[in-house]
Amino acid sequence: MLTIQSLREDKDRVIQALSKRHVDATSDIEQVLEWDAARRQTQATLDDLLAQSNALSREIGGLMREGKKEAAEAVKGKTAEMREQTTDLKHRMHELEASIQDVLCTIPNTPHADVVAGKSAEDNIETARWGEIPTLHAGAMPHWELADRFKLIDFDLGSKVTGAGFPFYRGKGAKLQRGLIRMFLDCADEAGYEEFIPPLMINAESGFGTGQLPDKEGQMYHDVTDDLFLIPTAEVPLTNIYRDVMVKEQELPIKLCGYTPCFRREAGSYGKDVRGLNRLHQFDKVEIVQIDHPDRSYASLDSMVDHIKGLLEALELPYRILRLCGGDMGFTSAITYDFEVYSAAQKLWLEVSSVSNFETYQANRLKCRFKGSDGKPQLVHTLNGSALALPRIVAALLENHQDENGIRIPKALQAFCGFERID
């Protein structure tokens, strides 16, 4: 959520920045500012009235103590009207606050200066590329056929037991998952991220804190009986650790990581590019999160990007990095880099990681602050990235490292999996 201060101080800059997303927030912002002015006006009146009313109450208290009952009763009469007024004003305040909040949380984050205007994925900027695209032997298979041939993943069984998008991993397929998770967690640990095993369900407050609610409710599985949501990413529980927290400046940056399954309804996804592991309702992911000082958050973003490069290079997967354009970026992000690996049999670039700086957008919702050198509370910056999401990594590993007889496991991964080949 944008801060109301940023709108008061420089609404033109905000409107300008949002235009890169092809969002025209002019009327919403004008409306919010109007309500904000009304709210302040109302508060001034209310505070004044309450001050008077408090004074009268103290007077009554004094008179009662002295036993002057009639005098006290007389003063009581004066307070009746005042009470009605304060009740009205309090309601008015609540209404205005709620209206401001409702509109404010529908306005997305302002893109960083480096983000270009654009409508869709075609306008994203490629900022880096690494690795050779492998030439596969004749008869090379897409990963879903390899998974079937070597009995690594059973999609049909998942459909039977749960539904489409919930595969079973088995045998070396399961071990490969476990090995990747271990590798990613160990690398995050070495890079100074503290490991967590968070809850897989979150409450509505947490959903609001990181920006999944109220807007993207339909993307999460919702247990209505207890009003809990299955996490779409570990970002939600990990970042919400710091909801309503005043952190110490010298503790920054705070670096967290965690492996979790992720659950996404993927409502609206259809047909194309959803075969096999390309798009699932449940998948595994290791997430890295940083809570950082505003002055240093962009250096931290770079370090997260480097961390992910290291993982992909260790897995010997060719990748490219895209800086998303305004129109393709998530609602809460100020800047996002997507990592895509090349899946050689499908001949497709697959997104395997998304790294973002949210600046103060989530922090404002979370109320996560630190005390600056001037002693005043300031919002932190939050960042996160996938390091990494497993299914598409597995897809690319299987496809790119296949030969006539089987699949080669990259050297760096062998120790974690416990085998060198799948055949």
Add this chain to the structure above:
RNA sequence: GGAGAGGUGGCCGAGUGGCUUAAGGCGCACGCUUGGAAAGCGUGUUUACUCGAGAGGGUAACCCGGGUUCGAAUCCCGGUCUCUCCA
């Protein structure tokens, strides 16, 4: 699932309708004292909104949300979390 007890500042803890502007203690910061330190003494030590150039002022907040009352940490209702016991 049932019964009971409880939730007060950074921490401990008093407080059962108005001299509460939340006692007292611990911790922390600064000062005095000291050769230096400790002890001692003194001062200060929450957050949000808001008014003000500033100094400073107003309002709100004792788990959350309602209610009773001129007035609520305190009484009532609902929720939530923790603990104990039972199933």
